[in-house]
Amino acid sequence: MEFFVEMVTTVPDGTSPDAVTDMREREAARSAQLAHEGSLRRLWRPPLAHGEWRSWGIFSADDADALERVLASMPLRAWRQDTVTPLTSHPNDPGLGRP
Template sequence: MEFLVNIRITWPDAMDPGLKAAVSEEERRRAAELAASGNLVRMWRVPGRTENWGLWRAADPTELHTIISALPVWPWMDVTVHSLADHPVDPGPTV
C-alpha cells in the first residue's frame, strides 16, 4: 500500500542543541535505510517550515505506524496519514 504522509516537527524551545543534532543525524540515517528498503519512496520539504510530505509504502496501516513511530524524531512529530488507492488514469511511476 502507498500512503501520503505529512509530518510536522515541533522541537521544544529548551531542547539541548546537542540532543537535537544527534536526533536529527539519527533521523537522516534511518530515513536512508527506509529509502533503501523501499518504505520511503519520496520526500518533499515544505519551504520555511519544519514540515514535510512523503510517499511511503507499507504492507498495511499497522506496518506504516510501526515504521513511523520508531523514527528517532517521533516524540516531536505530528503526523497525518492519507491512504492512497489506484486511479484508472494514473500514468504509472516516472523514472
C-alpha cells in the first residue's frame, strides 16, 4: 500500500542548536535507509512560513501498522505530528503505464 504523510515538526522550546543539528542528521540518515529499503518513496517540502518545519512524503508499507512502525523509527518523530492518508489507485492515473 502507499500512504501520503504530512509531517509537521515542532522543536521544543529551549532545544539547543546542536541538538537540532544532531536530530536533523539522524533523520537524514534514517530517511536514506528507509528510501533504500523502499519504505520512503518520495519526499517534498511544501511552501513554509518562517520557522515552520513541514514535509510531505509518499511511503510504502504492507498496512497501517507497518507504516506506523516505519514512522516511529524516524528520529524526528519525537518532535513531529504525522497525518496519514492511505492512497488507492485511480483509474485515470497516467503512472499505470497504459498507452
